[in-house]
Amino acid sequence: xxxxxxxxxxxxxxxxxxxxxxxxxxxxxxxxxxxxxxxxxxxxxxxxxxxxxxxxxxxxxxxxxxxxxxxxxxxxxxxxxxxxxxxxxxxxxxxxxxxxxxxxxxxxxxxxxxxxxxxxxxxxxxxxxxxxxxxxxxxxxxxxxxxxxxxxxxxxxxxxxxxxxxxxxxxxxxxxxxxxxxxxxxxxxxxxxxxxxxxxxxxxxxxxxxxxxxxxxxxxxxxxxxxxxxxxxxxxxxxxxxxxxxxxxxxxxxxxxxxxxxxxxxxxx
Numbered sequence: 001x002x003x004x005x006x007x008x009x010x011x012x013x014x015x016x017x018x019x020x021x022x023x024x025x026x027x028x029x030x031x032x033x034x035x036x037x038x039x040x041x042x043x044x045x046x047x048x049x050x051x052x053x054x055x056x057x058x059x060x061x062x063x064x065x066x067x068x069x070x071x072x073x074x075x076x077x078x079x080x081x082x083x084x085x086x087x088x089x090x091x092x093x094x095x096x097x098x099x100x101x102x103x104x105x106x107x108x109x110x111x112x113x114x115x116x117x118x119x120x121x122x123x124x125x126x127x128x129x130x131x132x133x134x135x136x137x138x139x140x141x142x143x144x145x146x147x148x149x150x151x152x153x154x155x156x157x158x159x160x161x162x163x164x165x166x167x168x169x170x171x172x173x174x175x176x177x178x179x180x181x182x183x184x185x186x187x188x189x190x191x192x193x194x195x196x197x198x199x200x201x202x203x204x205x206x207x208x209x210x211x212x213x214x215x216x217x218x219x220x221x222x223x224x225x226x227x228x229x230x231x232x233x234x235x236x237x238x239x240x241x242x243x244x245x246x247x248x249x250x251x252x253x254x255x256x257x258x259x260x261x262x263x264x265x266x267x268x269x
Contacts (some may be wrong), residue, residue, distance in 0.1 A: 005224065006033060009075075014084075014088070014126065015085055015088035016033060016085050016086040017031065017088050019126070022254050024253075025089060025189070025216065025218075025258060026254050026257050026258040027162075029160065029163060029166075029220070029221035029258060030160050030217040030218065030221055031162065031215070031217055032207070032209060033081065033082065033214050033216065034209065034210075034212075034213050035212050035213065036079065036082050036085070037076065037130055037212055038212060039147070039149075039211040041145075042069060042071045042148060043069070043148040044103075045068040045069055046066040046186045046233075046236050046256065047148075047149070047236060049064075049066050049067070049068040050066055050108045050110070050234055052067075052233070053108075055109075063104055064099055064108045064110065065106075065107060066107065066236065067079055067105050069106030069236065069238060070102075070104050070106070071102040071103055071104050072101050072102045072104075073101065074099065074101065075099075076093075078101065080120065082100075082144065082183055083212075084124075085216055086100065086142055086216065086242050087252070088230045088254070089142055090141050090142055090244050090255050091251070091253030091254075091255070092250035092253075094145055095247075096252065097141075097244055097245050100117040100193065100242060101240075102143075102238075102240065103146060103238035103239060103240040106236055106238040107236075107238075107239070108223055108237075109155075109161070109228045109234065109235045109236050110228060111155035111156070111229065111230055111232070111234065111251040119137055123223040123224060124195045124198065124223070124224045125198070125222070125223070126220055126221065126222060126223075126224075127140060127219070127239065128145050133251060138244035138245055138246045138247050140218060140219040140241045140242075140243065141241075141243055141244030141255060142217070142241070142244070143219070143221075143239065143240075143241055144214055144217075144239070144240045144241075144242060144253055145158055145216075145217065146214050146238040146239070146240070147193060147209050147211050147212065147213045147214065147215075147236055148236040148238060148239050149211050149236045149237075150210050150211050150235075151206075151208055151209050152208065152230070153206070153209075153229070154209055154227075154228075154229045154230050154269050156226040156227055156230075156235050157206040157208050157226055158206065158207045158223055158224070158225055158226065158237070159203050159205070159207075159223060159224050159225070159226045160206075160215075160222070161198065161199050161202040161221070161222040162204065164199070164202050164220075165218035165219075165220040165259065167198050167202075168198065168220040168221075168222070168262070169220055169259040169260070172220075173249075190193070195222070198222060199222070218255060218258050218259070219241075219255075231254045247259060
């Protein structure tokens with residue numbers, strides 16, 4: 001290993017994620033940091049608004065946008081483990097294009113009493129509606145999912161298509177996606193037919209955890225909100241995007257190495 005590689009490898013270890021965590025992120029596109037922050041200051045207003053929404057629309061199993069859960073705070077100061085983990089994955093604090101400032105809104109999945117159906121899930125998509133993705137765009141350098149309530153099995157935890165970020169990177173490299181396609185797979189036209197091919201050999205896994213956990217995901221990782229089959233339980237989480245200066249696919253930072261299309265786990269045909 002040359003001196004530069006040794007320096008980068010050492011930098012990747014200076015944070016809360018182990019080397020095994022970093023390797024899992026590069027392989028799967030997502031890693032979970034347990035007990036990463038205190039959800040109490042941010043959860044109560046969101047849960048109160050959700051309860052009001054549920055009173056207005058009883059029995060509806062769908063996403064609710066919880067604006068009362070917005071929280072603009074200095075992540076580096078108030079949630080240092082989250083900030084340190086983000087810095088590990090993007091290649092250092094200096095790579096961030098802007099300070100991390102919490103989250104603008106929360107989403108919640110409520111539960112109905114009827115049997116869960118496939119259409120109760122949200123469509124597979126990538127985050128980042130404000131600017132089209134490319135393999136180099138840093139507008140969405142990393143996505144952070146903040147659990148404000150527990151997400152036990154069956155509670156509609158966010159479902160990830162492990163390894164799909166590499167397949168999406170491969171499509172982008174080949175020019176098989178128009179510039180608009182990665183505003184979000186569920187918000188475009190004909191590109192929606194790509195999702196079955198991307199998922200054909202992907203292992204899917206739901207985010208299960210406790211309030212205060214965070215999941216850190218590649219910007220190109222396909223995911224969806226799962227249907228909540230636990231009556232009486234509501235799952236609330238917040239999402240924030242971490243912009244970086246530029247992505248260098250195949251670079252030494254884990255989020256860049258994860259976008260190298262080689263060794264893709266998802267077959268695209």
